[in-house]
Amino acid sequence: MTDWDWVGTIDPHDAMPLHAQLERSIRVAIASHWLNPGDQLPTMPPWHVQENKWRAARYGLDAEIILDADSNERLVTDDLDELLNRLEPVAASLGCADELSDVAAIARTGASYQRQRRVAENHDGDLRAVVDSLIAELVL
Numbered sequence: 001m002t003d004w005d006w007v008g009t010i011d012p013h014d015a016m017p018l019h020a021q022l023e024r025s026i027r028v029a030i031a032s033h034w035l036n037p038g039d040q041l042p043t044m045p046p047w048h049v050q051e052n053k054w055r056a057a058r059y060g061l062d063a064e065i066i067l068d069a070d071s072n073e074r075l076v077t078d079d080l081d082e083l084l085n086r087l088e089p090v091a092a093s094l095g096c097a098d099e100l101s102d103v104a105a106i107a108r109t110g111a112s113y114q115r116q117r118r119v120a121e122n123h124d125g126d127l128r129a130v131v132d133s134l135i136a137e138l139v140l
Contacts, residue, residue: 022087022103029090044069061111077107112137 030041048066055063056076063076084104091100109115115137116130123129 022100025087025091025094025096025100026083028094029087032090042068060113061107080104080107 044066048069048071052063052065055065061077064073065076065079066072067074067079081104084100087100088097091097110118112134115133119130119133120127
């Protein structure tokens with residue numbers, strides 16, 4: 001398992017194609033830009049990956065994730081910003097730079113759950129406003 005398995009922290013409501021383009025860019029970057037012949041992918045103990053998935057499910061974009069086998073940690077959005085910057089040239093060469101910038105927008109504006117909470121707070125907990133905002137975000 002790689003130390004990028006936290007990518008699953010992107011809210012599925014925010015669009016599955018974004019996740020696919022991010023994963024595609026990471027795979028191409030690893031294969032063609034970040035590894036030299038004979039290099040091995042960085043790995044972590046399986047329990048680190050499990051812990052990251054739990055943290056992502058519990059804390060969302062506010063999660064601090066484990067980065068490596070030495071248990072170094074970092075806020076997921078900080079790590080995501082750095083990763084997206086590293087992936088920009090790869091995404092451009094794959095023709096998915098727009099999709100990659102959409103991933104950055106999620107971190108900037110908040111995941112769906114964060115936006116929903118903000119709408120509820122701004123409307124005294126009225127969930128109809130939350131539903132209306134979700135409908136407004138829906139792209140058919």
